[in-house]
Amino acid sequence: MTMQSVVRRRRALAAAGAVSAGLLVLSACDKPTPIATITVGTSSVHSEATCGGEGDALKTADLAGCLKDKGIESIKVDPDDTVRFGVDPEIADNGWTILMNGQPLTDSSKKTYRTVPGSVFFNAQYGASGDSTLVSIKEGEKDVTGLWSFKLEKDS
Numbered sequence: 001m002t003m004q005s006v007v008r009r010r011r012a013l014a015a016a017g018a019v020s021a022g023l024l025v026l027s028a029c030d031k032p033t034p035i036a037t038i039t040v041g042t043s044s045v046h047s048e049a050t051c052g053g054e055g056d057a058l059k060t061a062d063l064a065g066c067l068k069d070k071g072i073e074s075i076k077v078d079p080d081d082t083v084r085f086g087v088d089p090e091i092a093d094n095g096w097t098i099l100m101n102g103q104p105l106t107d108s109s110k111k112t113y114r115t116v117p118g119s120v121f122f123n124a125q126y127g128a129s130g131d132s133t134l135v136s137i138k139e140g141e142k143d144v145t146g147l148w149s150f151k152l153e154k155d156s
Contacts, residue, residue: 053148077153084114131153
């Protein structure tokens with residue numbers, strides 16, 4: 001064997017090893033859940049699913065726990081502003097509903113974008129109390145397959 005063939009063989013083995021290691025790392029990664037985003041003016045927050053988001057139906061008992069989840073993203077909302085909700089197409093394809101403090105605020109939609117006046121989230125008529133509101137995006141029309149939660153804080 002010549003010195004050139006030994007060098008070529010080592011390079012080929014190193015390249016094959018790198019490709020194998022890369023595939024192993026990729027197969028170990030979990031696929032991220034789809035993203036939901038809330039935008040108010042020039043500020044935005046987004047999140048992967050608080051619960052679910054992987055296509056399987058969630059149990060009712062799990063949903064109650066998800067709505068109490070701590071550490072969710074928050075955003076300030078002036079009641080005069082418009083709150084914009086955006087979801088990945090994967091969520092929209094299954095239908096999604098905006099929940100306010102766990103209760104449906106909107107009908108189910110298959111659009112990727114919706115708007116709601118900011119005043120709604122702090123209006124007692126709609127079940128609001130105080131200066132903050134838990135808003136969730138519920139994926140699924142019959143079975144709930146994902147929940148994305150955000151905290152809206154009054155900015156007046």
